[in-house]
Amino acid sequence: MQTTAEPASVALPGQPTLARKGMMRLPMVPKLAYRNLFHDRLGLIVTVVGIVFSVVLVAVQFGLYLGSENRIAAMFDHAEGDLWVVPLGTKSFDDPAMLSGRERHGVLSTPGVASVQELAVGFVNWRKPKGGSTAALLVGSDVTQGISLPWNVTEGSASALAAPSAVAVDSTYFQELGVGGLGDRAEVNNMEVTVHAVTKGIRSFTTLPYVFTTLATGRTLLGASADQSSYTLVKAAPGTAVEELRSALAKRLPDAEILTHAEFRKRSLDYWLFETGAGAALIAGAVLGIIVGMVIVAQTLYASTKDHLNEFATLRALGASAGYINKVILIQAILSAVIGYVLGMALSLLVIWAAEDSTLLIVMTPHLALMLLALTVGMCVLAAICAIFKVIRIDPAVVFSR
């Protein structure tokens, strides 16, 4: 008797029919994966250390990248406007030039404009009270019009900047600027200024200290005329299409560039992160972390699989499908990933906490944490492929030769 029917349906008289659909399967695959993993404690430690190293490296690199983004975009996140009128060829907020001075009137006379605010931004020479000088980036804005520059004021107030020659500086730059708090005096471009407000945590990506003042004082200190500014922020009236307003402004102001808020923000980010290569270096560091992690996990998983090759061959001889064995290896990889991720994240948060008061800004967001989890699991699953290739090639006949 010879038939070629599907063996899955075969049941001899009296034999229990084991393969019934819809029944809860035994948790043997995760159990085997867990036992294999914890059986070799040293191997597990090596794997976890590799993953932790990788998670911390990637978390810090991406955290630094996000921190850099935050620093570059900080001005945009605190300056309200739908459109920015900027000098032609402006690469970023921190690369200022002066507009001609006719822009404010040109903008105000355009239909659909609700309000206009101007910023005078420029590099200045800051002479310290006790001698020595440093470069700084002066940001002059009209504080009386409710513009939210500067923010995070911890001493004094933004409105105190209305006083003659008043400036605000950040406490993290005290040492660099040679001042210690409210009332301290210094010179900006050879003109005396007094610290009337102190902020906390406003640091620039370029490391040059920001110095905030009013628009009028800013113009004076920068040597600009009374109607000149670096940027003109335009707020569209309710119901006005921003794109249409941009076209109208572009026609009126041919010597300036009209950018949406998002465009200018992106241009600044792209300039500092990619044109200067700073962001690429951070991303390269993160990629390196992923590669190192993957290699370590792949090596240890491969070694673990080799150690358990006899068992996998036995499973294969007993009729385990390739998928069944692959599942064991993948679960081992995922378990390693989760353990490594939890420890790695804990260590990363510790690093971030320790760097809080340093010049490094490392940011961790829920989104980044989730991305790191996905990345870690993905990295470990990819690393498991080498081990899976090894197992696929097992000859189950070896079980008879031992």
Place this chain on the structure above:
Amino acid sequence: MTALPYMLEARDITKVYRSEAGDIMPLKGVSVELAPGELTLLMGPSGSGKTTLLSILGCILSPTSGSLSIAGYSTAGLSAEGMADLRRRHVGFVFQSYNLVPTLTALENVMLALDLRGASRAEAPDLAWEALAAVRLSHRAHVMPSKLSGGEKQRVSIARALAGAPSVILADEPTAALDSENGQAVMALLAEVAKDTRRAVLVVTHDHRTLKYGDRMIRIEDGRIASRARRRLSEVNNEFAPAA
């Protein structure tokens, strides 16, 4: 369902290994039938082709030519996964070195075999306990293989093979790593298992002390069946008469 005359039927099995140094032919037209309720001994000197034959009968290797059917199902044209499926459902193995998973307890080793066969969470524990009870090892169910004696390991291996009620149990030198007492106990157990008319048992052995447990004996030499014998019904010792 009509009872099958043979649980395993192999016809004119040939195996050729091709290599640059020349072809090696460990099996040259071997035919084997395993009847239900019988324990068959496969004997032969080293290099006679026993292991190759066992691998083919267990659907681990494919023959170069010839046919094989297990529980009425032909292996012709089956892929590697199809062969794995057939041996999962119809073949139980007992290995010389036991091949238990060292990270699982005795009970879990048996449950692993049941899991492979698709047992549900509800039925598997009972079936595993039954299999361990059948080899009189229930009291060692939660012990890791490293803490079991050789005889106990082999009994767990038999329980694992029994779990899921395969049509054929293939044992590769099951007593080779055991002392005389444990070897006898294991063979007695296999003989008991073979009495179940729902399955056939084949034992590859060198050990002449196992002869008394066989119902039939096949002798293989140089890749060919040299002799077949059936136990004389009147004999209680190691007397085999040539098979018809």
